Amino acid sequence: MRTKNSWGSVIYDKTRNAYRARYQNPHKPGSVVQRVFSDKLTAQGWLATEKQLVEADKAGLGTWTHPSEREAQQKAKNERNNTVFKDYAVEYVANWRRKDGQPFAEATKRKHREYLDHLMTASFINKTLASVTEADIYKWLDTPMNATPRLRAYQLLKDIMKKAERTGLIERSPVIMKAPKLPKSKQAQIPVATREELETIYASMPEYCRIAVYLGACFDLRINEVCALQIKDFDLRHKVLHVRHSIGKGEGDRGYRRLKATKTTSSMADLSIPDALISMLMEQIDKRDDDRMLIESPKTGGILSDVALRRLFNLAAAKANRSDMHFHTLRATAIDTAIHQGATLRETMALGRHDDEKTSVERYQRASPERLRELSNTVATSLLPLHRTREDVESEVAETRERLARLESELAALNERDGQEILHR
Structure with a gap:
């Protein structure tokens, strides 16, 4: 009909x-x-x-417009009006990915959840996305909170709202205020290690893992990268260290330590092995198979955890009267030493495997392999223990005698000139 x-x-x-x-x-x-x-x-x-x-x-x-198009617009409008900030934020963190689309490491995911927990203290979390205002955010920022959690949670909030704006859930992000400032990092204020302090720490650590001190100081390695090193990562013939892994826990940041990807893509690098470190590495490797860990756990024969190595380092640092020092301070020691040896900013970034260099640095300064090898040797020579040989002492004595002869000759010339001046008067 x-x-x-x-x-x-x-x-x-x-x-x-x-x-x-x-x-x-x-x-x-x-x-x-x-x-x-x-x-x-x-x-x-x-x-x-x-x-x-x-x-x-x-x-x-x-x-x-076609009814289907109108229905889709209405659905989107309803979604904008009904999406609760809390639900959207939780989903955002659960699906957060790196810029290259890969999932974050488990330890990083744990940090993200911590940032989310700080953000969940805001009074606006049960409001819809579209109804969150600048005033709401200022009110939350004014609540008592430690500086670092406040900044990290703010950055997460900014990312969440930016995505909501990009996908049409809100017309404009309300996060337009300046980011909270952090006080100067306490870790950044810790003095770097001296050669003598490194030697004391090295001597105070167990023999099987003491090389970690100079791996951190000479290669600017993170503690998780040191623990991940295998024998096959060291090409002693060509004097190259291949940094390819870090260590971390399993899914959900749980379980035993295992080899994982490095913290960032730029952390993967081929580093020049200093000449002064070759003999120390050969002694540590001691003809073991390539797949063995450079530093093995005395209990399992496998990976030594970063927690165990950090504890041993801290005990040794205390014996050097440097209880303030962290293993991470060794990274600062490497960079500081390189800078004082005349390294350019680009060279120190290459040595430290940093990926935040500015365009001007990338374009107009270069870190050649030859210069990096020279720099690596200079850093190691400045930090490794001094083992002076008879030849070293004899060479220094000869140089000193030569310099003394030049000074005596210069003094004699001055005396002769002064005597001539007196005669002419």
Whole structure:
């Protein structure tokens, strides 16, 4: 049964036991626009409403769009009006990925959850995304909170709102204020290690892991990278260290330590092995198989955990009267030593495997392999223990005698000049 009028039609569909309302698409002749309803009256009402929209479009009083497009817009509007910030933030952190699309390391995910916990203290978390205001954010920032958690949670909030704006859930992000400032890092204020302090720490650590001190100081390695080193990572013939792994826990930041990817892509690097470190490495390797760990756990023979190595380092540092020092201070020691040896900013970034260099540095300064090898040797020579040989002492004595002879000659020339001046008076 079909009900016709001068515009569109309503047809009874026996199969569905429903009414189909339809009319000609005003923008695509020959194409039909239709919807199905459970009763005839509703179908006729929808048809009447559609007629008004089409006539308004023809009269230039509005723009007709397909019902499917209007329904999608309404759905998006409803989503904007109903999406609660808390739900959106939790989902954002759960699906957070690195810039290259890969998932973050488990330890990093744990940090993200900590930032989220700090953000969840805000009073606006149960509001819809669209209703969160600048005033809400300022109020939250003014609440008592440690500086670092406040900054990290703020940065997370900014990322969340930026995505909401980008996907159309909000028209404009309310996070437009300046980021909270951090006080100067306490770790950044810790003095770097001296050669003598490194030697004391090295001697105070167990023999099986003491080389970690100079691996950290000479190569600017993180403690997780030191623990991940295998024999095969060292090419002593070509004097190259291949940094390829870090260590970390398993899924959910749980379980035993295992080899994992480095912290960042730039952390993977081929580093020059200083000449002064070769003999120490050969002694540590001691003809062991390539797949063995450079520093093995005395209990398992496998990976030594970063927690265990850090504890041993801290005990040794205390014996050097440097209880303030962390293993991470060795990274600062390497960079500081390189800078004082005349390294450029680009060279120190290459040595430290940092990926935040500025365009000007990338374009106009270069760190050649030869210069990096020279720099690596200079750093190691400045930090490794002094083992002076007879030849070293004899060479220094000869240099001193030569310098003394030059000074005596210069003094004699001055005396002769002064004597001539007196005669001429």
